Amino acid sequence: MASERTRRRIPDATVARLPVYLRILTEQGDEGVDSISSERLAELGGVNAAKVRKDLSYLGSYGTRGVGYEVAYLVYQIRRELGLTHDWPVVIVGAGNLGQALAGYGGFGERGFPVAGIVDIDEAKVGSVLSGVRVRHIDELPQIVQTKRVSIGVVATPAGAAQDAADRLVRAGVTSILNFAPVVLAVPRAIEVRKVDLAVELQILSYHEQRRAGGAIHAVGTPRPASA
C-alpha cells in the first residue's frame, strides 16, 4: 500500500494500447467470457501476444499462469490505471461541422466523457441546441470549466481560431487538450495535447498508395531548383 506512490511509469506505447484492450475486454465480458488468454486478446486486438503480456505486466501481475486473465478484474485494473473510475467531463470549443458531430456522437458520454458544454465565438450559433447541449458563448468558458470541473478541452474550430481557442482553454483552467485543427498548438509545458488530423492521416495513406503504384512514374518532368 505504501508503494502505491512509487508506481512504475507506463510506457507511452503501452498507454496507447490499454484503451484498445479495455474495449475488447469489456465486449468479451458482455458476451459472458470471464477468462481470456494473452493470445486471444492479441488476436482480437491485432497485436502480438508477447506485447499484450508485457503491456499488462506494467499494471502488475494480474494473470494466472496456465489459465489467462480474469476479464472483469483486468477491466477494473485497466480502468483504474487510465483514471476511468470516474467521469471526465469535456468542453468542446467550436460548434461548426465537427463540433456538432462530436457533440452528437453518443460514444463520448457512454465512455465516461460527458459533454459538459459546447461554446462558439459566433453569436449566431449561440443558443442553438445540439443533441441536448445548448451552445454557449465562448466568454462563458471559464465559468463552465470551473462549475463543471472540466479538465479536458476539445478544439474543434477552424485552423485560424485554434490557437485562440487553446489559449482560452488554458486560461480557463483546462489541463488537457484534444486538438482537431490542423495547427501545432503552442501551450505551456504542463498542458497535455493530443492531435487528431484527418489530412495527415489521409496523406500517410496517400504515401503508401503512391509507393504501391511504383512511385517512379511521377519523376517525369521534375522541375529543378534555381541553381545549376
Place this chain on the structure above:
Amino acid sequence: MASERTRRRIPDATVARLPVYLRILTEQGDEGVDSISSERLAELGGVNAAKVRKDLSYLGSYGTRGVGYEVAYLVYQIRRELGLTHDWPVVIVGAGNLGQALAGYGGFGERGFPVAGIVDIDEAKVGSVLSGVRVRHIDELPQIVQTKRVSIGVVATPAGAAQDAADRLVRAGVTSILNFAPVVLAVPRAIEVRKVDLAVELQILSYHEQRRAGGAIHAVGTPRPASA
C-alpha cells in the same frame, strides 16, 4: 534517373511528420517566405531541428548549407514523395453524424482528397444531399470505386457495421482504409489501414490527468481477485 526505383524507404515516423512540414511550408510560402531554416521549421512544427534535417534528408539533399531550404522546391518534393501530385478521391461509408461532418468538412477536397461519394446501408438516408454530395446506397459502392478510381475508403459507421463496411470496401477494390469506428478491422495484409479513435485519445488524456492528480487516492477500496 535509373536509381529512381531504388528509392530509400522512408521511416514511418518521418512519413507521419512530412504532412506537418508540408502544411507549414505551404503556409509560409503563401506568406511570401521563400527560404526557411531547419530551426525555424522545427519551431513552427514543434519538433527538434536535427529531426527536421534528418527527415528531409530522406527525400534527398534539397537544402543549401548556410542558407536553408527553398520553400517552394521543398513543398514540391514533399508533395511528390507523399504522392500528392494528383488528387486521391475518397469514398465515405456511413452517412451518420460523423460521415456528414466529414463530407461537410471542406478541408478534405482542398487538400487533394475530394469526396467521390458517400454511401449508407440505410435506405432512409439514401438520396439526401450532404454538402453537394448525394448519399447513395452501399450496393453502389463497387460502381463508385471503379468509375471514380477510388483507392481510399473511409469507414464512418457505428462499431457494429464497421467490419462489413471494410469488407465491402476491400471487395470493391479499395486498398487503403481510414477507420473511425472503435473496432480493429480484419483485412487482407495488402490493405493499409489507419485508425482514428476519439475514445482512445480521450482515454490517453485521462491517464495523464489521473497521473497528474496523484493517482494513489483511487487505490482505496480496491476489490481483490477471487483467489486468496
Place this chain on the structure above:
DNA sequence: GCTGCTTTGTGAACGTGTGCACGAGTGCCT
C-alpha cells in the same frame, strides 16, 4: 503426489527513433 499441458511474466536480443555534435559546404563582407 506426480506427470503433462497450458499460459504467464520477463530477460535478452534486436530494431526503430531521437538528439547531439561536428565536419562540410555556402554566402557575405571586407
Place this chain on the structure above:
DNA sequence: AGGCACTCGTGCACACGTTCACAAAGCAGC
C-alpha cells in the same frame, strides 16, 4: 581572396519499443 558566420547533412550514442524464447507457476487427470 580570405575570413567569418551560418546552416545543412550525418555518424554515433542513447532511449524506446518490439519480439523471441524460456523458466516459473498453475491446473487437470490419474
